[in-house]
Amino acid sequence: MSITKIHAREILDSRGNPTVEVDLYTAKGRFRAAVPSGASTGVHEALELRDGDKSRYLGKGTVKAVDHVNKDIAAKLIEKKFSVFERLRFLVCVYTSPRKRVLLTHRVRADGSGHFDNAFNVINGGSHAGNKLAMQEFMILPIGASNFHEAMRIGAEVYHNLKNVIKAKYGKDATNVGDEGGFAPNILENNEALELLKSAIEKAGYPDKIIIGMDVAASEFYKAGKYDLDFKSPDDPARYITGDQLGDLYKSFIKGYPVQSIEDPFDQDDWAAWSKFTAAVDIQVVGDDLTVTNPKRIQQAVEKKACNCLLLKVNQIGSVTESIKACKLAQSNGWGVMVSHRSGETEDTFIADLVVGLCTGQIKTGAPCRSERLAKYNQLMRIEEELGNKAKFAGKDYRHPKIN
Numbered sequence: 001m002s003i004t005k006i007h008a009r010e011i012l013d014s015r016g017n018p019t020v021e022v023d024l025y026t027a028k029g030r031f032r033a034a035v036p037s038g039a040s041t042g043v044h045e046a047l048e049l050r051d052g053d054k055s056r057y058l059g060k061g062t063v064k065a066v067d068h069v070n071k072d073i074a075a076k077l078i079e080k081k082f083s084v085f086e087r088l089r090f091l092v093c094v095y096t097s098p099r100k101r102v103l104l105t106h107r108v109r110a111d112g113s114g115h116f117d118n119a120f121n122v123i124n125g126g127s128h129a130g131n132k133l134a135m136q137e138f139m140i141l142p143i144g145a146s147n148f149h150e151a152m153r154i155g156a157e158v159y160h161n162l163k164n165v166i167k168a169k170y171g172k173d174a175t176n177v178g179d180e181g182g183f184a185p186n187i188l189e190n191n192e193a194l195e196l197l198k199s200a201i202e203k204a205g206y207p208d209k210i211i212i213g214m215d216v217a218a219s220e221f222y223k224a225g226k227y228d229l230d231f232k233s234p235d236d237p238a239r240y241i242t243g244d245q246l247g248d249l250y251k252s253f254i255k256g257y258p259v260q261s262i263e264d265p266f267d268q269d270d271w272a273a274w275s276k277f278t279a280a281v282d283i284q285v286v287g288d289d290l291t292v293t294n295p296k297r298i299q300q301a302v303e304k305k306a307c308n309c310l311l312l313k314v315n316q317i318g319s320v321t322e323s324i325k326a327c328k329l330a331q332s333n334g335w336g337v338m339v340s341h342r343s344g345e346t347e348d349t350f351i352a353d354l355v356v357g358l359c360t361g362q363i364k365t366g367a368p369c370r371s372e373r374l375a376k377y378n379q380l381m382r383i384e385e386e387l388g389n390k391a392k393f394a395g396k397d398y399r400h401p402k403i404n
Helices: 063-079 150-169 190-204 243-256 271-280 293-305 320-332 351-359 371-390
Strands: 005-012 018-026 027-035 119-126 137-141 212-217 259-263 282-285 307-312 336-340 359-362
Touching: 005 063, 018 063, 027 293, 119 190, 119 371, 137 259, 150 190, 150 371, 190 293, 190 336, 212 307, 243 259, 243 271, 271 282, 271 293, 282 336, 293 320, 320 336, 320 351, 336 351, 351 359, 351 371
Parallel strands: 119 359, 212 259, 259 282, 282 307, 307 336, 336 359
Antiparallel strands: 005 018, 018 027, 119 137, 137 212
């Protein structure tokens, strides 16, 4: 089935920044996809093409990218009678450089029973919020639920209890939310965020059904070979800590709370710290900025035993084909895989289909708040309903879902 028409346009993402949306036409009709954008991006990610015209959207316009799709990519794909069934390269780059720039997205619906478990980001810090909290995401994973619908209910109930806990302790204005829908109270100590989660989970009545995950995004506060846990305040090298000290802090979190997953605990190129920490703990250690969904970086991490789970973001590497390759490489080496959104999101629901199709067992796409986040969760509930008794909820097997 060949492509008959492609049309790109500029739209806005959840932060009010421009991004690219593409309509693709075949004999079956129109298919639409939009591209998200990250805030705490890894230096090894595929590059975004922005216009740089400061008089328009503060330089973040995407007219150049849209024009490349409409004037260059579309004609070439139609001329070559590109078939959407014969190949999976739905994000096409017009440059041969590994630092990809111009991207075209096409959405494919996963076919299969799949495995999926949700990680709700309910407290935001780091580059996702204007508070003092250094670590970027504090998540709850309802792995004790019996199905995805129940997991959504548990997540939503804990979220509402968390709002009440924060309001009672810090006041109503502390319940403002960050980029991904999580609350952003103006706290500094990271263990304070964990205490808030612990209280909310207990008040909701689910201490035996939920574990905690974190996305530290440590590259954001890596300075001169050390880490600054108060990086949003005026700089003071005297407060920097070493990778070993940061690793010990994580170990105290694991001991004191049900923390079972930590993403980007160290800088994206601090390989020694990654390898030492992963060898010392038995939890899930997730590579995001470290691996950037890039098979070359993943292979390097495998060889160095730097982590044991891949965070899969399609726009990090630039194509669905390469994302699938990255997923398979990670799984073949015994890693877990977590499909992820970006902080600057759209209403596109492709990653919901992707997590089912790849049977990764894990997806994180924000809090049960803000429609661009719930669009993905709601799509997963529709998929579970559609699959009926064929649907499989990963639950406690989230790291290595059993594929029948």
